[in-house]
Amino acid sequence: MKIARSLQSLKPSYIREILAAAKAPHMISLAGGLPAEDTFPMHILAPIMTQLARLPSLFQYGPTQGYGPLLAYCDQHFAYQPTHTSLITTGSQQGLDLIARAYLDAGDAIVMEAPSYLGALQVFELAQARILPVAQTSTGPDLTQLEAYFAKHSPKLFYAVPDFHNPTGVCWSHATREHVATLCQRYGVVLLEDAPYRELRFSGESLPMVSELCPEQAVVLRSFSKYVSPGMRVGVITGPERFICPLITLKQAADLHSSVPMQALLLETLMYSDFPQHLQAIRTLYQVRYQVLTGALAEQLPQCAATPIDGGMFVWLTLPRCDVEQLAAHLLQQGVAVVPGSVFYPADVDAPPCCAVRLNFTHAEPDTLVEGVSRMADVFAHIQE
Amino acid sequence: MKIARSLQSLKPSYIREILAAAKAPHMISLAGGLPAEDTFPMHILAPIMTQLARLPSLFQYGPTQGYGPLLAYCDQHFAYQPTHTSLITTGSQQGLDLIARAYLDAGDAIVMEAPSYLGALQVFELAQARILPVAQTSTGPDLTQLEAYFAKHSPKLFYAVPDFHNPTGVCWSHATREHVATLCQRYGVVLLEDAPYRELRFSGESLPMVSELCPEQAVVLRSFSKYVSPGMRVGVITGPERFICPLITLKQAADLHSSVPMQALLLETLMYSDFPQHLQAIRTLYQVRYQVLTGALAEQLPQCAATPIDGGMFVWLTLPRCDVEQLAAHLLQQGVAVVPGSVFYPADVDAPPCCAVRLNFTHAEPDTLVEGVSRMADVFAHIQE
Numbered sequence: 001m002k003i004a005r006s007l008q009s010l011k012p013s014y015i016r017e018i019l020a021a022a023k024a025p026h027m028i029s030l031a032g033g034l035p036a037e038d039t040f041p042m043h044i045l046a047p048i049m050t051q052l053a054r055l056p057s058l059f060q061y062g063p064t065q066g067y068g069p070l071l072a073y074c075d076q077h078f079a080y081q082p083t084h085t086s087l088i089t090t091g092s093q094q095g096l097d098l099i100a101r102a103y104l105d106a107g108d109a110i111v112m113e114a115p116s117y118l119g120a121l122q123v124f125e126l127a128q129a130r131i132l133p134v135a136q137t138s139t140g141p142d143l144t145q146l147e148a149y150f151a152k153h154s155p156k157l158f159y160a161v162p163d164f165h166n167p168t169g170v171c172w173s174h175a176t177r178e179h180v181a182t183l184c185q186r187y188g189v190v191l192l193e194d195a196p197y198r199e200l201r202f203s204g205e206s207l208p209m210v211s212e213l214c215p216e217q218a219v220v221l222r223s224f225s226k227y228v229s230p231g232m233r234v235g236v237i238t239g240p241e242r243f244i245c246p247l248i249t250l251k252q253a254a255d256l257h258s259s260v261p262m263q264a265l266l267l268e269t270l271m272y273s274d275f276p277q278h279l280q281a282i283r284t285l286y287q288v289r290y291q292v293l294t295g296a297l298a299e300q301l302p303q304c305a306a307t308p309i310d311g312g313m314f315v316w317l318t319l320p321r322c323d324v325e326q327l328a329a330h331l332l333q334q335g336v337a338v339v340p341g342s343v344f345y346p347a348d349v350d351a352p353p354c355c356a357v358r359l360n361f362t363h364a365e366p367d368t369l370v371e372g373v374s375r376m377a378d379v380f381a382h383i384q385e
Numbered sequence: 386m387k388i389a390r391s392l393q394s395l396k397p398s399y400i401r402e403i404l405a406a407a408k409a410p411h412m413i414s415l416a417g418g419l420p421a422e423d424t425f426p427m428h429i430l431a432p433i434m435t436q437l438a439r440l441p442s443l444f445q446y447g448p449t450q451g452y453g454p455l456l457a458y459c460d461q462h463f464a465y466q467p468t469h470t471s472l473i474t475t476g477s478q479q480g481l482d483l484i485a486r487a488y489l490d491a492g493d494a495i496v497m498e499a500p501s502y503l504g505a506l507q508v509f510e511l512a513q514a515r516i517l518p519v520a521q522t523s524t525g526p527d528l529t530q531l532e533a534y535f536a537k538h539s540p541k542l543f544y545a546v547p548d549f550h551n552p553t554g555v556c557w558s559h560a561t562r563e564h565v566a567t568l569c570q571r572y573g574v575v576l577l578e579d580a581p582y583r584e585l586r587f588s589g590e591s592l593p594m595v596s597e598l599c600p601e602q603a604v605v606l607r608s609f610s611k612y613v614s615p616g617m618r619v620g621v622i623t624g625p626e627r628f629i630c631p632l633i634t635l636k637q638a639a640d641l642h643s644s645v646p647m648q649a650l651l652l653e654t655l656m657y658s659d660f661p662q663h664l665q666a667i668r669t670l671y672q673v674r675y676q677v678l679t680g681a682l683a684e685q686l687p688q689c690a691a692t693p694i695d696g697g698m699f700v701w702l703t704l705p706r707c708d709v710e711q712l713a714a715h716l717l718q719q720g721v722a723v724v725p726g727s728v729f730y731p732a733d734v735d736a737p738p739c740c741a742v743r744l745n746f747t748h749a750e751p752d753t754l755v756e757g758v759s760r761m762a763d764v765f766a767h768i769q770e
Contacts, residue, residue: 003631037441046438053431056422059614090475094640122638229444231645249397253507255479259644260616
C-alpha cells in the first residue's frame with residue numbers, strides 16, 4: 001500500500017531519534033526538550049487523581065471542544081474578548097497540526113522564524129506549505145524581511161515563538177512585539193503565537209504576548225507540558241471564534257476529543273492553591289541549572305558563545321566553524337547528546353547562517369550538566385589537535 | 386483566513402450535534418453510541434489511579450508508538466506474527482484518521498459498507514477519497530459487488546466493521562469472512578478491520594476476526610471505549626510493520642504521543658484479575674437492555690422491524706416508508722432522540738435502500754428504553770392518523 005504524497009517527504013523527528021540513542025547507559029543527554037521529572041507536581045496530582053477516580057462521568061465520551069470546566073477556566077484566563085474561544089487539544093502539537101490541516105492547502109505560504117521548532121517544521125512540511133524563513137536577530141525576527149514577505153507573498157500565517165524561542169532562547173523585545181502586531185494587522189496575516197515556555201521566565205521583566213497587541217489577528221497555542229506534565233498531553237488553542245470553529249469540526253474527525261480525566265486533572269492542578277509556589281520553584285530550579293551550564297561552558301569552552309537568556313529550556317551555543325552534524329555524531333560517540341542547529345531549518349534552506357548546537361539545561365542535574373560540558377570540551381580539544 | 390479545500394465539505398457530525406440536543410431535560414436519548422456509565426470499572430480504576438500517581442515517569446514525554454508495557458501487551462494479545470506491531474492512538478478514531486492521512490491521496494478509491502460508521506465517513510471524506518459503497522446483507526457485504534469493485538477500481542482499502550456493525554448490528558457469517566479475506570489477498574486490497582464492538586457479544590458463537598484469515602493484508606483498529614472507558618481516549622492499531630511504521634512517523638507530527646497515564650491505566654485495568662468477570666457483567670447488562678428494547682418495539686411498534694443481533698450497542702429499526710430525517714426531528718420534539726439511517730451513507734449516495742433509524746440500547750436504563758419506545762409509538766400513531 002503506497003503512502004500518500006504528503007507523507008513521502010516527512011522525516012521522523014531527528015530529536016525523537018536522538019532521544020532514543022540518548023537512552024544508552026552513561027549517556028548524558030542535553031538533546032531533548034524534557035522538563036525535570038522532579039518538577040512534576042506529584043504532591044498536587046496524587047490526591048486529585050484519587051478524587052477523580054470517584055467520578056464516572058469523567059470516563060464517558062466528552063465534548064469535542066473540551067471538558068466544560070477547563071474551557072471555562074481558559075475563557076477566563078486566556079480569551080482576550082467575549083468573542084474568543086478555546087479548543088482543548090491532545091498536547092499543543094495537535095493544535096499546530098489542526099491549524100495546518102484546517103487552513104493550509106499545498107503551496108500556501110507561511111512565515112516561520114529560522115531556526116524554528118522542529119515539530120512545527122514537520123507539520124508545515126506535511127501540509128506541503130511554502131515555508132518563508134525569516135531570519136532571527138537578538139530581539140526577534142528581522143522586521144524588514146518580515147514585512148517584505150508579508151507584502152510580496154501574502155502568507156496566511158506567521159508562526160512564531162516570541163518567548164524563549166526554541167531552539168535559540170531569544171525573547172522578542174517590546175518594540176518588536178508591537179511592530180509585528182502592526183504588520184499582522186496591516187497585511188491581514190494571522191499570527192500563530194506558540195507560547196510553551198512563557199511561564200518559565202526566571203529573570204528580566206515579563207512582556208505582553210504579541211497576540212494581546214493584535215487580538216483579532218492571532219491564535220495562541222498554550223502548553224502545560226513544561227510546567228505541569230507533558231505525558232498528560234493537554235494543550236489549548238485560543239483565538240477568535242471564526243478561527244477556532246473549523247478546528248473543532250476537524251478535531252471530531254481527528255480524535256473525537258482529548259482525554260477527559262487528564263483535562264480534569266490539569267484543571268484541578270492549575271486551580272490548586274499552592275500551584276503558584278510550585279511554578280516559582282520550577283523557575284528557581286531552572287535558573288540554577290542555566291547558570292551551572294553557562295558557567296561550565298564559559299570556563300571549559302571559551303571559544304564558543306552561549307546566547308544569554310531570561311527563561312525557557314535551551315541554550316543556543318555558537319561554535320567555531322565546523323560540520324555541526326558530524327560534531328553531534330562525534331559527541332554522541334563520546335557520551336553526550338546535543339542537537340545540531342542545522343535540523344531546525346526548513347529542508348530547502350541551505351547553509352544555516354551560523355554553526356551552533358542546542359543544549360537543554362532543564363532535564364539533567366547540575367553535576368551532570370558540568371560533566372556533559374567536560375565531555376564536549378574533550379571532543380573539541382581532540383578536534384582542534 | 387480561508388479554510389483548506391479538504392475541509393470545505395466536512396460537516397460536523399450529525400450525531401455529536403444531536404447529542405447536544407439530546408441533553409435537554411426529560412429528553413430520552415437513544416441516539417448516541419454511549420456505553421452505560423455504570424459499566425465503567427471504577428472499583429478497578431480507582432486503586433490503579435492512586436498507584437499511578439506515585440510514578441512521575443508516567444508524566445514525562447513518552448515514546449510516539451506507545452507506552453512500552455502496553456505495547457508489549459498488544460504484541461502478546463493482538464499481533465498475528467512476530468513481524469506485526471502496534472501503535473497506540475488517541476482513541477480508535479485517531480487510528481482511522483492516521484491511516485487515511487498516511488495512505489490516501491485525493492481521489493484514491495476505498496470501499497466501505499453502506500451504511501457505515503459516521504466517524505469513518507468523515508475521515509474518508511476529509512481525505513477526499515473516492516468512496517465505493519458496498520451494500521450490506523444479513524451476513525455481511527454483498528460479495529459480488531465487493532469483488533466487482535476490487536476488480537474494477539483497485540481500491541487501496543476496504544474499511545469494514547464485521548462484528549456488530551455500526552449502525553446495523555450485522556455480524557458477518559464465517560463464510561463471508563473467509564470469502565472477504567480471500568478477495569483481499571487476491572486483489573491486493575488492505576482490509577481495515579474496525580472492531581470496537583467485538584467484545585460485546587452476548588449470544589451466539591464467537592467467529593474469527595477477518596484479519597486472522599488474511600493477516601498480511603489487514604490492519605486492525607481496536608477500541609477500549611466500549612468496555613473500559615471512552616473518556617480515556619486510548620485505542621490501538623495493529624498490523625504488519627510495513628503498514629504501521631509510516632503511521633508512527635505521522636503521529637509524531639499529529640500529537641507526539643497519546644497520554645501516558647491513560648495508557649498505563651488501561652493496561653493495569655486489562656490485566657486486573659477480575660477484569661474478565663467485569664466484561665461478562667457488561668455483556669449480561671447489555672443483553673437485558675437489548676431484550677427490553679426489542680420487546681417494547683415488538684409490542685408497541687409492530688409495523689417496524691428490528692434486525693436481530695448477538696451483541697454490540699445498536700438496533701437497526703426498519704420503518705414503513707417515510708422521510709426519516711423529518712421523523713427524527715419530529716421525535717426529538719416529542720422528547721426522544723434517534724439517529725436517522727440516512728446519515729450513515731456517503732454524501733453522494735442518493736436514496737438509501739431502506740427507511741430506518743438507529744437505536745442505542747446500552748446507555749439508557751430499561752425503564753427509560755420502554756418509555757422511549759412509548760414516545761416513538763405516540764409519534765407514529767399521530768403520523769398515521
